[in-house]
Amino acid sequence: MNKVDVVMIGLGYIGLPTAALIAQGESYVHGVDINENVVNTVNEGKIHIVEPSLDEAVASAVEKGYLKADLKAVEADTYLIVVPTPFKGKNEPDISFVEAATRGIIPLLKKGDLYIIESTSPVGTTEKMMDLIYEERPELKDELHIAYCPERVLPGNVMHELVYNDRVIGGIDQKSTEKAISFYSQYVKGELHATNARTAEMCKLVENSSRDVQIAFANELSLICDKAGINVWELIELANKHPRVNILQPGCGVGGHCIAVDPYFIVSEYPMESKIIGTAREINNYKSFWCAEKIQNEKLKFELKHGRKPSVALMGLAFKPNIDDLRESPAKYITQKVLQNDHNGEYFIVEPNIEEHNVFKLTDYKEATEKADIIAFLVAHDEFKELEISSEKSILDFCGILK
Numbered sequence: 079m080n081k082v083d084v085v086m087i088g089l090g091y092i093g094l095p096t097a098a099l100i101a102q103g104e105s106y107v108h109g110v111d112i113n114e115n116v117v118n119t120v121n122e123g124k125i126h127i128v129e130p131s132l133d134e135a136v137a138s139a140v141e142k143g144y145l146k147a148d149l150k151a152v153e154a155d156t157y158l159i160v161v162p163t164p165f166k167g168k169n170e171p172d173i174s175f176v177e178a179a180t181r182g183i184i185p186l187l188k189k190g191d192l193y194i195i196e197s198t199s200p201v202g203t204t205e206k207m208m209d210l211i212y213e214e215r216p217e218l219k220d221e222l223h224i225a226y227c228p229e230r231v232l233p234g235n236v237m238h239e240l241v242y243n244d245r246v247i248g249g250i251d252q253k254s255t256e257k258a259i260s261f262y263s264q265y266v267k268g269e270l271h272a273t274n275a276r277t278a279e280m281c282k283l284v285e286n287s288s289r290d291v292q293i294a295f296a297n298e299l300s301l302i303c304d305k306a307g308i309n310v311w312e313l314i315e316l317a318n319k320h321p322r323v324n325i326l327q328p329g330c331g332v333g334g335h336c337i338a339v340d341p342y343f344i345v346s347e348y349p350m351e352s353k354i355i356g357t358a359r360e361i362n363n364y365k366s367f368w369c370a371e372k373i374q375n376e377k378l379k380f381e382l383k384h385g386r387k388p389s390v391a392l393m394g395l396a397f398k399p400n401i402d403d404l405r406e407s408p409a410k411y412i413t414q415k416v417l418q419n420d421h422n423g424e425y426f427i428v429e430p431n432i433e434e435h436n437v438f439k440l441t442d443y444k445e446a447t448e449k450a451d452i453i454a455f456l457v458a459h460d461e462f463k464e465l466e467i468s469s470e471k472s473i474l475d476f477c478g479i480l481k
């Protein structure tokens with residue numbers, strides 16, 4: 079059996095592509111996951127997530143023997159922690175998976191090893207894990223390299239961005255930072271920027287909070303424009319003609335596992351200071367609620383005018399355009415909320431990127447727009463932009479399809 083170079087703990091949306099990339103560089107990677115199905119799927123050279131080019135990368139790495147999955151870690155030179163950091167209680171980050179993954183490898187560590195956390199983590203997590211490791215293995219004190227290096231890849235473009243994005247790498251000391259940089263330089267072509275662990279942790283949280291705040295600004299404008307009788311899409315396009323203005327697009331809220339989550343890691347720790355970050359979260363959450371209310375009101379208006387209940391097309395379920403990922407999706411939330419309040423209504427639920435859904439009965443997007451009285455665009459999927467819609471329909475365009 080070949081000596082393992084890298085142990086990757088967590089074979090999810092980031093861990094598996096990263097493991098495949100490292101294995102492509104002919105390093106032996108031992109991927110670990112608590113889910114037996116994931117382990118079996120990967121060992122068959124297959125994948126359990128949707129991500130372009132990942133299937134070929136995994137199939138080839140497994141076939142050549144550079145990637146193997148397992149329920150348990152083994153001895154290696156480098157350990158990467160890429161597990162989720164969910165919430166507990168009221169928006170408090172839960173680092174128990176990072177801690178459990180770390181505990182699992184503590185007995186395997188030896189002098190000179192490199193331990194890296196990539197999981198999005200509250201500030202101070204890397205230092206906490208360092209204390210935990212040295213508590214259990216005092217003889218290794220200052221003999222390990224410990225660093226934090228967040229991922230920044232965009233779902234749908236992961237295999238490309240893993241290689242070409244710049245990365246921020248923060249060690250608990252200078253020699254850890256250098257060792258981690260030399261590890262990533264084997265497969266990253268973007269620049270590698272050195273810092274300390276706390277700054278690297280905060281950097282990840284700030285990147286996603288910055289985008290959340292910018293989207294909240296666009297969403298706030300959409301609420302103001304709705305009252306003022308101004309087309310928000312035209313307004314933003316015009317404002318963006320200014321050389322130093324770049325407003326993002328309003329939508330029906332912010333979803334996914336990152337932008338709608340990471341800002342809370344700052345707010346929960348620094349509630350008095352993070353006013354804009356906290357308010358942006360509230361605005362983006364409120365936008366989804368507002369969209370659901372708008373649909374209800376449009377239905378009532380229709381009923382008053384026509385003396386019958388309207389049928390409604392709800393266009394899109396994914397958390398952003400042109401993907402099949404429904405995690406933390408505002409469109410899904412709005413659909414659930416609208417249906418909850420009206421069990422007997424006629425609805426056409428549309429999501430062209432998935433075949434079927436275990437809760438919602440899906441309708442083809444063209445059929446839905448032909449049959450429905452009210453059409454609510456929730457996600458700006460490309461297909462929707464091609465539609466020709468009769469002028470008799472009531473349209474609620476929450477994501478700029480008709481702009």
Ligand code: SAJ
Pocket residue numbers: 229230231232233285286289293326327328329330331332333334335336337397398399
């Ligand atoms: N959205 C808008 N208006 C916009 C842009 C986005 O409403 O103008 C919405 C989307 O519809 C979606 C949400 O925001 O619901 C998030 O989508 P996104 O494309 O902005 O980001 P994610 O969640 O797919 O990926 C983000 C990226 N972070 C940044 O752009 C700062 C990615 O680089 C990170 O690696 C990823 O989070 C992560 O894993 O943290």
